[in-house]
Each structure stands twice: as structure tokens, then as C-alpha cells.
Amino acid sequence: MEISRILQYWADIKPDSLAMVEDEHEITFAQLNSNSRRIANLLQINSFKSGDLVCTMLPSIIDWQVTIALQMLGITSFSKPLGTELPADLMPDWIISTEVIPNFPEDQTIVADDNFAKAVNQTREIESTPGFASQESPARYFYTSGTSGAPKYLLASAGRLKEKGKGRSASELAGSREFLSLMKFGSSQGYRAAVRALMESRPVFFTNGVDFRLPKMLLKYPIQTISGSPIQISSLLDILDQTETKIPGVKAIVMSGSRPSKVQIDRIRKFGNIKVFNVYGSTELGFVSVHEIKERVEAPGVLSPNVKLEIVDIEGKSLPRDQVGIVRYKKIDSRSGYVNDAKATAEFFKDGFFYPGDLGFLDSKGGLTITGRSNEVINLGGVKINPSEIEDPILAVEGVIDCAAFGAQDPNGVNRLLVAVVKRDTTDLESIDKQTREIFKKIAVSYFFEVKEIPRNENGKIVRAQLPKLIPEITKAKIND
Amino acid sequence: MISEQLKFWSELRPSQVAFVDGKREITFAELDSHSRKIATVLQQRGVKSGDLVCTVLPAYLDWPTCLAIYMLGAVSMAILSSDIPDDEMKADWLITSRSNPTIDSTRTIEVDQQFAELVNTAPELLEPVEFIDQSKIVRINSTSGTSGKKKFIGFNTKQLLEIVEAPFSGDFIGNSKFISTMGFGASQSYNGALRELVRGQTYFTFTGNDSSWVPMISKYDIDILYGSPSKISALVDSAITSGAKIGEGFIFLLGGSTPTKNLVKKIQTNFACKVFNGYGSTETGFIAYSELDESDDGGLYVHPYGTIEIVNENDEALQAGEIGILRTKNARMAEFYINDEVATSKFFRDGFFYPGDMGYLDPKGKFFLTGRANEVLNLGGVKISLEQVDDLASTEPGVQDAAAFGLDDESGIPKLAIALVVDHEFNEESFLTSMKLKFPRAKIEKIFRLNAIPRNANGKILRQDLNQNVIN
Numbered sequence: 001m002e003i004s005r006i007l008q009y010w011a012d013i014k015p016d017s018l019a020m021v022e023d024e025h026e027i028t029f030a031q032l033n034s035n036s037r038r039i040a041n042l043l044q045i046n047s048f049k050s051g052d053l054v055c056t057m058l059p060s061i062i063d064w065q066v067t068i069a070l071q072m073l074g075i076t077s078f079s080k081p082l083g084t085e086l087p088a089d090l091m092p093d094w095i096i097s098t099e100v101i102p103n104f105p106e107d108q109t110i111v112a113d114d115n116f117a118k119a120v121n122q123t124r125e126i127e128s129t130p131g132f133a134s135q136e137s138p139a140r141y142f143y144t145s146g147t148s149g150a151p152k153y154l155l156a157s158a159g160r161l162k163e164k165g166k167g168r169s170a171s172e173l174a175g176s177r178e179f180l181s182l183m184k185f186g187s188s189q190g191y192r193a194a195v196r197a198l199m200e201s202r203p204v205f206f207t208n209g210v211d212f213r214l215p216k217m218l219l220k221y222p223i224q225t226i227s228g229s230p231i232q233i234s235s236l237l238d239i240l241d242q243t244e245t246k247i248p249g250v251k252a253i254v255m256s257g258s259r260p261s262k263v264q265i266d267r268i269r270k271f272g273n274i275k276v277f278n279v280y281g282s283t284e285l286g287f288v289s290v291h292e293i294k295e296r297v298e299a300p301g302v303l304s305p306n307v308k309l310e311i312v313d314i315e316g317k318s319l320p321r322d323q324v325g326i327v328r329y330k331k332i333d334s335r336s337g338y339v340n341d342a343k344a345t346a347e348f349f350k351d352g353f354f355y356p357g358d359l360g361f362l363d364s365k366g367g368l369t370i371t372g373r374s375n376e377v378i379n380l381g382g383v384k385i386n387p388s389e390i391e392d393p394i395l396a397v398e399g400v401i402d403c404a405a406f407g408a409q410d411p412n413g414v415n416r417l418l419v420a421v422v423k424r425d426t427t428d429l430e431s432i433d434k435q436t437r438e439i440f441k442k443i444a445v446s447y448f449f450e451v452k453e454i455p456r457n458e459n460g461k462i463v464r465a466q467l468p469k470l471i472p473e474i475t476k477a478k479i480n481d
Numbered sequence: 482m483i484s485e486q487l488k489f490w491s492e493l494r495p496s497q498v499a500f501v502d503g504k505r506e507i508t509f510a511e512l513d514s515h516s517r518k519i520a521t522v523l524q525q526r527g528v529k530s531g532d533l534v535c536t537v538l539p540a541y542l543d544w545p546t547c548l549a550i551y552m553l554g555a556v557s558m559a560i561l562s563s564d565i566p567d568d569e570m571k572a573d574w575l576i577t578s579r580s581n582p583t584i585d586s587t588r589t590i591e592v593d594q595q596f597a598e599l600v601n602t603a604p605e606l607l608e609p610v611e612f613i614d615q616s617k618i619v620r621i622n623s624t625s626g627t628s629g630k631k632k633f634i635g636f637n638t639k640q641l642l643e644i645v646e647a648p649f650s651g652d653f654i655g656n657s658k659f660i661s662t663m664g665f666g667a668s669q670s671y672n673g674a675l676r677e678l679v680r681g682q683t684y685f686t687f688t689g690n691d692s693s694w695v696p697m698i699s700k701y702d703i704d705i706l707y708g709s710p711s712k713i714s715a716l717v718d719s720a721i722t723s724g725a726k727i728g729e730g731f732i733f734l735l736g737g738s739t740p741t742k743n744l745v746k747k748i749q750t751n752f753a754c755k756v757f758n759g760y761g762s763t764e765t766g767f768i769a770y771s772e773l774d775e776s777d778d779g780g781l782y783v784h785p786y787g788t789i790e791i792v793n794e795n796d797e798a799l800q801a802g803e804i805g806i807l808r809t810k811n812a813r814m815a816e817f818y819i820n821d822e823v824a825t826s827k828f829f830r831d832g833f834f835y836p837g838d839m840g841y842l843d844p845k846g847k848f849f850l851t852g853r854a855n856e857v858l859n860l861g862g863v864k865i866s867l868e869q870v871d872d873l874a875s876t877e878p879g880v881q882d883a884a885a886f887g888l889d890d891e892s893g894i895p896k897l898a899i900a901l902v903v904d905h906e907f908n909e910e911s912f913l914t915s916m917k918l919k920f921p922r923a924k925i926e927k928i929f930r931l932n933a934i935p936r937n938a939n940g941k942i943l944r945q946d947l948n949q950n951v952i953n
Contacts, residue, residue: 005785012782013770175497175681177656200656290493302492305485 002162003198004072004129007033010201018203020194021221022061023213029201032065037125039069044126046110048094050074050133055092057082057101060185060206062112064194066096067185071139071161072129078141078153079186089340090141090153135159141339142188144283153339154188154284165195172196173277173290174225174252180205180217182228182236187458188283189227189256210235215245226250229257229460230264237267247271254279254290257459259370259388261395261402262297280370282356283459284348285331289368300367306331311362316351324361324371328353359386376464378407380415385443387464393439394419399427402454405445406467410479416446420470422454449475482638483675484552484609487513490681499678501685501701502541503693509681512545517605519549525603526590528574530554530610533621535572537579540665540686542592544674546576551619554610558621558633559666615639621819622668624763632824634668634764634815643813644672644766645679659734660685660697662708662716667938668763669736690715695725704730707759709737709940714744721751729753736760736767738940739850739868741875741882745773760850762836764828765814769848780847787811789848791841796831801844804851808833839866856944858887858923860895865923867944873919874899879907884934884942888927896926900934900947 007029010019015030027035048054054070054077056063063079070077080086082098095101096110110116132139139158143151156164172179183190185206197204205223207214210232217223226236233255240247253268256279268274276293280301288309289301303309309329311319319325330353337345348355359377360370372386390405402422407415421432429448436445455466471479487509490497495510507515528534532555536543543559550557558572578592590596618635636644663670665686677684685701687694694716697703706713713735720727733748736759745756755774760781761767768789769781783789791805792798799805810833817825828835839857840850852866870885877883881902888898901907909928916925935946 002785009782009785013772172681173493175494202656292493302489305482305489 002071002129002131003068003195004036004131006198007036007068010198014201017201019198020061020064020204020206021217022059022206023208023217025061026203027061027065032068034125035065035120036068036072037129038120038123039066040072040129041126042120042123043069043075043110044073045123048073048075050130052076052093053078053090054094054096055080055086056186057084057095057097058112059098059208060190060194061208063185064204066112067140067191072126072131074130074132074137074158076138076140078143079184080143081184081186087143087151087153132158140191142191142283144188150344152341152344154335155339164192165199173279173287174254174275176224176251178202178205178221178223179225179227179254180207180223182207182210182226182232183458188286192286193227210239212239212243214239215243215247218245218247218250222249224250225252225254227254227256229458230255230260231258231456231460233260233268234264237264237271240271247274250274252277256281258456258461260293260297261392263395263400265293265297280368282354284335284356285329285354288329291367298369300363300365300369303366303368309362309368310353311360319361321362321364324359326355326374327358327360327368327370328355330354378405378415378417380407380417380443383443387462390417390419390440390443390445393436394421394432397427397432397435399424400432404454404462404464404467406464408468408471408479416479417443418447418449418467418471418475419445420451420454420467421448422451447475447478482611482642483548483678484516486679487516487548490678494681497681498683500541500544500674501683501697502539503687503689503697505541507541507545512548512678514605515600516545516548516552517607517609518600518603519545520552520606520609521603522596522599523549523555523576523590524553524606528553528555528590532556532573533558533571534574534576535560536666537575537577538592538665539578540670540688542578543665544684546592547620547671549606552606552609556619556621556635557671558623559668559671560623615642618819620671622666622671622763624668632821633819634817635819636668636672636813636815640813640815641672641675645676657704657732658683658685658702659705659707660687660694660703662687662694662706662712664688664938669766672766687716690719692716692719692723692725695720695723695727698727698731705732705734707734707736709938710735710740710744711936711940713740714747717744717748717751721747727752727754730755732757734759737938738936738942739872740773742872743875743881760848762834763815764834764836765809765811768809768811780843780849783846783848787814789842790833799841801842804839804841806835806854807838807840807848807850808835810834858885858895858897860887860897860923863922865897870897870899870920870923870925871942874901874912874916877907877912877915879903879905880912882934884944884947885925886944886947888948890926897923898927898929899925900929900931902931902934 010029011033016028018026019029019032020027050073052075054075056066056077056079058066067077094108095104096112098112100106100109100111135158137158138155139161140156142154181190181193185191185194194204233253252275254277260278265276268276277290278293279287279290281288287304288307289303291299291301307329311325312328313319313325337349357374358370359372359374360368362368372388376387377384378387387405391403394400394403400421400423403419405419408418410416433448449472451470455463457463491509491513496508498506499509499512500507530553534550534555535558536546537560538546547557574588574590576590576592615638618637620636621633623631623633661670661673674684713733731754733754734757740758748754748756755772758771758773759767760769768787769783771777771781787809789807789809790798792808793805814834817829837854838850839852839854840848842848852868856867857864858867867885871883874880874883881904883899883901885897885899887895890896913925935943937943
């Protein structure tokens with residue numbers, strides 16, 4: 001099923017229904033179809049051709065139209081947020097962006113400005129849409145940064161890209177019809193949300209940034225579920241608080257990418273009877289497990305029926321129930337690796353499984369609990385701890401907004417436990433230290449220090465490699481003392 | 482695979498309603514538990530993997546029973562009405578809520594009070610059989626077509642997956658909520674219920690004849706009522722009689738046969754609703770749709786899930802605009818008739834299904850149905866489409882329903898006859914005059930007034946029956 005055929009069908013059957021909403025902009029199926037066909041024609045006139053690689057840096061609402069146009073022409077594409085670096089080994093032939101990109105040839109750049117919009121309007125709709133030459137043709141790249149911070153790319157062939165519409169997206173787990181994804185269209189989840197909405201002839205809701213427009217959007221449309229990373233949901237809660245917006249229509253919030261904190265759950269509860277779901281998965285293989293957060297943030301996740309997940313030891317041997325080990329999983333049509341990155345592929349894809357780098361266990365009922373990340377274990381002189389064991393109690397302290405625990409060596413080679421804290425002015429580090437000391441008992445946090453923001457990737461996962469750089473001079477001096 | 486999907490939703494959203502049959506609601510947790518208990522009871526009765534199990538049950542009992550049969554690795558089969566399976570499709574078991582004297586009682590499992598009590602106290606089946614071989618048939622449906630001869634089609638796990646994984650497959654309107662008025666034995670019902678199950682959504686069915694489907698619309702926020710024209714017509718009548726109000730924008734989706742203009746008009750004048758026509762078959766599911774509004778030109782939009790081709794008698798593709806034989810294919814259609822090689826070779830060729838319809842595609846790919854391949858009446862060289870006569874006659878004053886057919890005269894020469902269901906407005910003379918103007922190609926030689934036009938379960942006219950009835 002080509003996207004262009006599906007789009008044409010809905011444009012015929014229900015032309016005036018909303019196809020996409022981004023903040024105050026909306027377009028119908030008829031418009032989406034017509035625009036995409038005009039853009040495709042315009043790009044073809046501009047000598048875009050099958051086999052080219054195109055990078056788009058656009059607001060979601062334009063990005064979706066351009067991406068459909070590119071697929072109509074059988075052109076490989078990927079989206080990047082404006083201002084991010086281009087991948088050195090995936091240099092595009094063209095960039096379509098809202099502005100000229102420094103150090104990229106201007107004659108290979110299409111600036112999507114008012115003139116472009118005018119040109120699109122004056123162009124006729126493309127008549128034939130050849131699409132990709134075969135199911136194996138490279139169709140779209142998705143990127144994932146993981147927590148190492150080094151971006152990796154996944155290639156979706158034309159055949160696999162169609163499959164994106166199958167399976168379920170995180171937002172559908174809550175069971176409602178209309179949902180808003182705070183993920184950008186360019187992300188794997190964002191793309192899936194758009195494709196599924198198109199297939200089901202629902203409008204896909206996007207936002208170009210969590211700001212004052214968002215509360216208006218939530219009140220105007222019957223959005224019942226909001227999905228995003230915990231960090232995006234936090235920004236949403238901030239803006240709702242600031243604008244004193246009530247959201248009685250919202251029935252569920254689905255968080256993915258990382259685990260929300262207790263504080264955040266309590267904040268959501270203030271908005272009424274909203275169900276909160278936490279999804280565990282990866283850009284590489286999608287949705288793996290989900291649980292509804294009730295009294296406790298932590299609860300065993302219900303495994304997707306389409307996933308085969310195992311807990312193994314370091315040699316790949318299956319571990320018994322309730323024993324913590326290395327998480328690995330696969331789906332029927334699992335991917336086999338990253339683009340141009342044999343090292344990362346070898347590290348994360350082994351024996352037909354994907355190894356996300358997480359630790360966890362399965363309970364007697366088959367529920368999955370993730371306990372931490374294998375490469376993030378802090379070794380304090382033989383005592384191994386997961387950062388979350390430290391972070392969770394600290395996050396529960398009144399006035400703490402965010403925090404990250406990590407180890408750093410002192411001049412004697414002894415690993416010290418440090419915690420970077422984002423806090424409100426109403427509390428101080430000493431008080432946090434005092435309140436948590438009781439809980440940690442054997443493990444002593446050597447130093448707390450304050451930061452403005454914890455470095456997190458697009459999914460809300462802490463980018464731990466960047467933490468040592470944040471240590472203030474005064475703390476460094478103390479460690480070296 | 483199906484049992485795992487059910488378990489997933491029953492753990493994640495146990496109290497969400499999974500299945501609604503009129504006033505009865507079943508949650509995901511109940512459906513999971515109930516199906517597993519039924520499976521245990523059936524297992525105790527001797528139902529085992531590979532058995533063919535026929536069910537004749539109301540929808541709310543049929544669905545958990547079908548799931549239980551699946552869990553045991555057995556094959557479930559639906560039969561329309563209370564016919565017992567034909568000899569060539571001998572079922573190992575019949576599960577029914579009505580005693581059926583024509584089947585061996587040792588193989589009949591009666592769903593009565595005693596059975597219900599057994600189920601309630603039974604433990605849940607813990608380890609459902611998994612279908613490793615995806616090409617093994619797990620579900621059989623019957624289809625009679627208009628030839629009247631019953632044929633059977635099977636679906637394997639791979640095809641069922643295709644049906645449920647495709648975000649749209651049966652319904653044309655994507656994510657909309659619909660009430661199906663088809664009996665649960667229809668293949669659309671099983672497939673539709675399965676699809677909603679996998680998506681964690683509710684399946685709605687209404688098999689009654691009164692107006693109590695109307696309150697379901699607001700209670701569950703329903704967008705579509707779906708069924709055969711005759712069924713929908715009856716339900717619309719009951720709603721009109723009871724004075725029920727239906728919100729603007731609500732959709733009536735008619736499938737199985739082309740709705741008469743009178744029915745469409747009746748819906749549009751009484752309710753500010755939309756009427757859609759779906760075209761397809763039990764073998765392929767719906768393949769094309771159109772909205773019957775003022776812009777309707779008789780064409781149907783082909784569903785992107787599959788393809789339609791128009792070919793000549795040598796299976797050569799025809800140009801846009803040329804009338805020919807329709808053939809169609811999609812990933813989840815049936816591929817053969819079970820135990821019926823003759824029918825299989827006639828209707829399934831080169832990966833296509835040939836439903837026996839004629840039509841053409843316009844340059845934009847819109848499909849126009851012109852009639853059935855076997856519904857062309859040859860009047861001494863003048864070929865006429867009986868369906869076209871039906872359509873024209875249906876719009877005449879006083880005509881409720883119409884069916885044209887060929888009737889041989891004393892010398893064996895076919896003549897055009899028509900069966901009509903009429904009301905007091907009808908005037909035979911003006912009818913014939915008007916038809917002569919509208920359809921000059923052939924003269925209607927005889928009119929038969931009937932109480933009802935004989936139609937199959939999907940609402941298709943059984944012209945053969947018509948012919949025989951008239952003769953008798």
C-alpha cells in the first residue's frame with residue numbers, strides 16, 4: 001500500500017475531514033493530497049530524482065507533506081531538527097529547510113518560505129507517482145542517539161516503511177481515538193503516528209514546540225491522549241500551570257523514552273482523573289512493554305504480544321524468573337543493524353536479538369521490570385549500584401525538579417558518587433543530602449551540585465557522558481583535595 | 482497469536498469493554514477469562530486440536546466460543562442460519578444454543594443452563610495451543626453467492642494477521658466505531674471482531690430488529706451502522722416508527738448488494754445522515770466504496786488495500802472506460818473453495834478472485850459496476866443488464882423493491898419479466914409507460930407482484946429462485 005494511494009483514497013472519500021493539525025494550522029485530506037502532489041511536481045521540476053538523498057529540516061506540518069511528495073517520487077529522505085549537525089557519513093544531495101544551512105551548498109537547498117509556498121500553489125499536481133522502484137529500495141532514515149550521545153541511523157526500506165503503519169503506536173495503548181504526539185514528525189514515533197493516522201483517516205496532531213499554543217489546541221480538538229517523553233510532558237505541565245488551563249478532555253498520558261518520576265505523576269494527578277501509562281521500547285524495534293502507573297511508578301510491564309523477550313547472563317544464557325540480567329528482544333521482522341556503523345551494530349545486534357543495554361527481570365507472571373542500564377552501573381569500590389537507585393529517592397524530595405547520579409574518580413583513583421541536581425529555590429543541597437542520607441545508608445553521596453538542566457536526549461534519557469563536564473570548579477577542587 | 486493479543490489487553494486494560502451485543506457488554510478481562518473457561522469445558526468434552534467445530538450461537542456467546550476453539554487449536558466454522566453443514570464439510574462438533582435433531586447428539590454440545598454452570602466453575606485454560614504453521618486454516622466461513630450453491634472458504638493465521646494488522650481492512654472509514662448488524666456467522670463479523678480485539682477496541686454488534694440500536698449510538702459514540710440493504714431498511718423503519726433521532730453526520734454503510742434508490746431516499750429524508758455503499762464479497766472483503774449523495778455518479782473508489790482489474794474473456798486487461806469482467810486481489814482474501822475444485826477453478830485464477838461482476842474503470846481509477854456477468858439477459862441478440870432494469874424500476878412511484886429476470890415463453894424464447902413489491906401508489910399502466918421511456922432497449926412483458934423479493938443473506942437477488950417461483 002503506497003502512502004500516495006491511501007492519501008488519494010481518503011481525499012476522494014472524505015475530502016473535508018482534518019488530516020493534520022499543528023498548533024493553529026490545519027489541513028484536510030484533500031489539501032494534504034493536493035499539496036503533496038504539487039510539491040512532488042515542483043521537486044521533480046527542480047530535478048529531484050529517484051536515488052537522491054534528501055534531508056528535511058521543517059515544522060512537522062510541512063515535513064509530512066514534503067515527505068509524502070518525496071515518497072511519491074521514490075526519493076530517500078530523513079528529517080532533522082533545524083540547527084542540528086548533518087551526519088558526516090549520510091550527506092544529503094538536497095536540503096529542504098526553513099532557512100539556508102551554513103556550510104551546505106545553497107544551490108542544493110530549497111528554502112521553504114513564502115516564495116516556495118507560492119511556487120507550490122502555482123504548480124500543477126503531479127500526474128503519475130512512480131514511488132520506489134522496489135520493496136528493497138532505501139526509503140527513509142531514522143536516527144537514534146541512545147544515551148551515548150553518538151547518533152546512529154536506521155534505514156527503512158520501502159517495504160519496511162509500509163510496515164510502519166502496522167503494529168501499534170504508544171499512544172494507541174490508552175484506547176482513545178484522537179491523540180497528540182509531542183514527538184516531532186521526524187522521529188520514528190512521530191512518523192508512525194502520522195502514517196497510522198493517515199491509514200485510519202484520523203487527524204494527526206503535532207506541536208511545533210511546547211508553548212502557549214498547546215493549551216489552545218487541547219481545548220479546541222477532542223484530544224483524549226497525549227504522548228511524549230517525560231521531559232516533554234513536564235514542559236506541557238508547566239505551560240498548563242502557567243496558563244491555568246484545565247484539560248478535562250484528556251483521559252490518558254502515555255510516556256515513553258524513559259521513566260517518569262513520582263513528582264511528575266503527582267503533578268498529572270492534579271489535573272483530574274487521567275490514566276498514566278509508561279511504555280518501554282526503542283527506536284530500533286518499537287514498542288516492547290507497557291504498564292499503567294497506579295500507586296507506584298514502578299510496576300511490571302505487560303509485554304507486547306509481538307515481542308520475544310529474554311533475560312540472559314553475559315554469555316547469552318537464559319536466566320530464571322525474578323533474576324536480574326541483560327534484556328534482549330526481537331520481533332518477527334527485527335532489524336539487523338545500524339547504517340554505516342559496524343561497531344555499534346555488533347554491540348547492539350547479536351544472535352538475532354537487539355540488546356538495548358538495559359538490565360531487568362521477568363516475574364513469575366511474565367511481567368517485565370527494567371532495573372537500569374548495563375553501561376551505567378556505578379562501581380563504588382566493589383559496590384555496584386544503578387543510578388536510578390540513587391536518583392529515585394532524591395527526586396522524591398520536595399523541591400527537586402530533576403537529578404542525575406554518576407561516578408567520578410578522585411586523584412587516588414577512588415570512584416566517588418556525584419549527583420547533579422536541578423532544584424527550586426525553596427530548597428538547598430544540604431537539606432536534600434540530609435533527607436536522603438537516611439535512605440541510602442551504606443552508600444554515601446560524596447557531592448551534590450546544582451545545575452540548570454540535566455542533559456537528556458530527545459527521548460528524555462540522561463546523556464551520562466556529558467555529566468562530568470558539568471561538575472563546577474568548586475566541586476572539582478573538593479574532589480581533588 | 483490471538484490468545485496472546487487478548488491476554489495483553491486483559492492485563493493492560495481489563496475493565497475496558499471488548500464486545501457489545503445489543504445490551505450485553507463483555508470486558509477484556511471477562512472475555513479472556515470466559516474464553517479460557519469455555520476452552521477447558523470443550524477440552525473436557527473431547528474437542529481437540531485439528532477438529533472442525535461448527536457454532537450456531539448468538540454473537541455474545543459465539544465470539545468467546547470461537548476464541549476458545551482457537552485456543553484449543555481447533556478450526557471454527559460459522560454457518561448462516563441453522564443449516565447443518567453439508568456432507569462434504571462434515572463438522573466434528575456442533576455447538577448450539579438450540580437442539581438440532583439432524584446432527585448426531587454425541588457430537589452436539591448444547592449451550593444451555595447446565596453448560597453455563599460448567600463454564601462458570603471451570604478453571605481457565607492456561608496454555609492455549611499456538612498455531613506455529615501460519616498457513617494452517619483456523620477459520621472457515623460459508624458463502625452462497627447468488628448461484629445459491631454453498632461454498633466454503635478458509636482463513637489461515639497469516640491471512641487473519643493480515644486482516645487485523647492492516648489499520649483498515651473491512652471498514653472503509655478507518656478509525657470509526659461501527660455497529661455491525663450482520664449475523665456473527667458472516668465472515669465480516671468474525672474478522673471485524675478479531676480486528677477490534679487486536680487493536681484493543683470494542684466490537685459492536687446488533688442482531689435485533691427493533692429500534693434499540695439507536696440508543697447505542699450516543700452511549701458508545703458510534704459513527705456507523707453497517708449491514709445489508711434489507712437489514713438496514715428494516716432497522717431504519719423501526720427507528721422511524723419509534724420516532725428516534727439520529728445525529729447529523731452519522732453514516733449508514735450498506736453492503737452485500739446495491740441499495741435501492743428508495744432506501745437511500747428514505748434514510749436521507751428521515752435523518753440528516755450519510756449513506757455509503759460498499760462493494761465486495763465474502764471471499765475478498767470490501768474492495769470499493771462510494772458515498773450515495775448528490776454528487777454520486779454511480780462510481781466507487783477502490784480501496785487502496787487491494788486492486789481491481791477489468792479484463793476480457795481471455796484475461797487481457799482492458800482500457801479505461803471499456804466494460805469487461807472484474808477481477809480483484811488483496812493480501813487477505815480467500816484463495817480457494819474448500820473441497821470444491823470446480824468452483825475454485827472458476828472463481829480463483831492467477832491469484833485473482835473473479836466475483837462474476839462486470840464493470841469498468843474510469844481514467845482516474847474509479848470503478849463502475851454495470852451488472853453481474855451472469856445477470857445479462859440475451860433477448861435475441863440484445864443484451865440487457867437486469868440490474869439496470871432493477872435500478873430504473875425501483876425509482877418508479879409505488880415500487881418498494883424490484884427484480885428483473887428472464888422468463889421463457891411457450892416457444893422457449895426468453896422475455897423480460899419483472900417481480901415487484903409495490904404499495905398503493907403503484908399504477909401498472911404508468912409504470913410501463915415510464916419504463917418504456919427510460920429503457921427503450923427491451924419491453925417488460927410480464928409483471929409479477931410479490932410480497933418480498935427473494936434475496937440471499939447479503940441481500941443479493943436470487944433470480945433463479947424468482948424464475949422457479951413464478952413457474953410454479
